[in-house]
Amino acid sequence: MARISPPVALALSILALSTSAILVRWSGAPSVVVAFYRVLFTLLLLSPLALVRHRAEFRSLSTRDGAVATVTGVALAIHFAAWFESLNWTSVAASVTLVQTQPVFVAVGAYLLLDERVTVRTVGGIVLAMAGAAVMSVSDLLAGTAFAGTALYGNALALLGGVMAACYVLAGRSLRQRVALLPYVSVVYGACTCTLLLVALAGGDPLTGYPAREWVLFLGMAIGPGVFGHTVVNWALAHVDSSVVSVSLLGEPVGATLLALLLLAEVPGGATVLGGAVVLAGIVVTARAQRLGT
Template identity: 60%
Template sequence: MAGVAVAVVAVSTSAILVDLSDAPSLVKACYRVLFMTGLVAPFAVRERDQFATISGSDWLLVTASGALLAGHFAAWFASIEYTSIAASTTLVQTQPAFVAVGAWLLLDERVTSRVAGGILVAISGSVLLSAGDFLGGTTVGSNPSLGNGLAVLGAASAAGYVLAGRSVRQRLSLGPYVLVVYGVCAATLFAAALALGLPLANYPAHEWGLFVAMAVGPGLLGHTVVNWALKYVESSIVSVSLLGEPVGSALLALAIFGEVPGEFTILGGAVILLGIAVTATDRAS
């Protein structure tokens, strides 16, 4: 559980670091994942013999997983530019609901009434969170509707990443798995940045520092530690623990930026977290 606690604290800094950077959102994602790939490479090299055992179908799944992870980072990083950090981090945590639906549709996994109820509660919270844009509540961000939509897209992409890589992870050790996934993700993001003509160089030193911090903090100590912890801790416990990310991010945003979440964001976020908690703890009940 100590590893999970470290991961939750680490991922809570992600939205703050992204918001502190003035680089284009896609460029931030590019370098975060590139540096993450470099950090895990030494661990993967120790188990390089496993790469020869990956089947053709598994290579397709790992490639799809990396591409979907790229979609997650691209959409979520962009969402932070348009909506509040509290709303963005809460909506991107609807991922477990998408995973439950995807597992039902694609993997023929049974959805219990509790899971279905939790998903409906989470969706209701998402609607409530966005209601301030239409009912005159206090909102934060230049275009909250767009930002909220991008955060939900980021959640759906992250769910696809989890579903695509679930079976492969059972046959492949952590190091080789994340190296391939992060490598595909980085290549996809850089291809998109080049296609859009975004500048990839000539950033000041503090920007490079933020790129590295994104990779080391929420990347290596966050998501990679989560992948490691899943071998030792029940996935339901890990999922519920990660619900602390929106709370941690919102508190940091308040302390650093003075960003006070609107009333609909607070209420809707609480409902979303309740729905995800119900969904994620179904296995443990």
């Protein structure tokens, strides 16, 4: 990973993350169960390498950092549970866009808690990106689609997922300055897995008895959005300001919307297309502003 440019790694992670909503939609399992197996399989894929190469880092992990990583994992669990459920109630475009509203909360939190500089151009880029996200989020209501009656509930769940994602990014930015990637994600994913398991058991959702197709989808979510998506984003947090990472992730709604068009026959309206263009413009403005430091 040390040989890979952080911007290139971020671009690849966005491509991987863009497949997440499609894989969730294809699954017929309860949303909490889908989230549980996605994170569990990601943890199982990464933990052997983490234990072999970073045994000393695990032993030296402070109690405070372990506690923060655990709380971060709980936030990630709420993020997944809320967002995956939102995909049952609103369109892919609206859900994936609203869950990425976290740059607003990340920028404020980074300024207040991490002492990161947020420039005027950065704020302008975030505002521009969020304006595009707003246009995309109301497209279902304006167009009178199949989700018109449930879109508000689904959008609210996606927004909750966005708030929790902001907590996840901010905590990761702080911890990743002193904790190696694999030990960090192992603790976070472990806490996330345990939290989702408790939620699934409390809700009476079955954990077994699914056809082979579902297990393939669970594994695909772990390899694509899990390993090449979220884990690469965690790596980037040690090399790029959290505001840049968060706003770059707004490229995910655009990619997910295009995949939904091709694979789910969800045709985006004019408002969705316009909003996606504005989101991309906001990403470019913010990334350039952070690079120039103005």
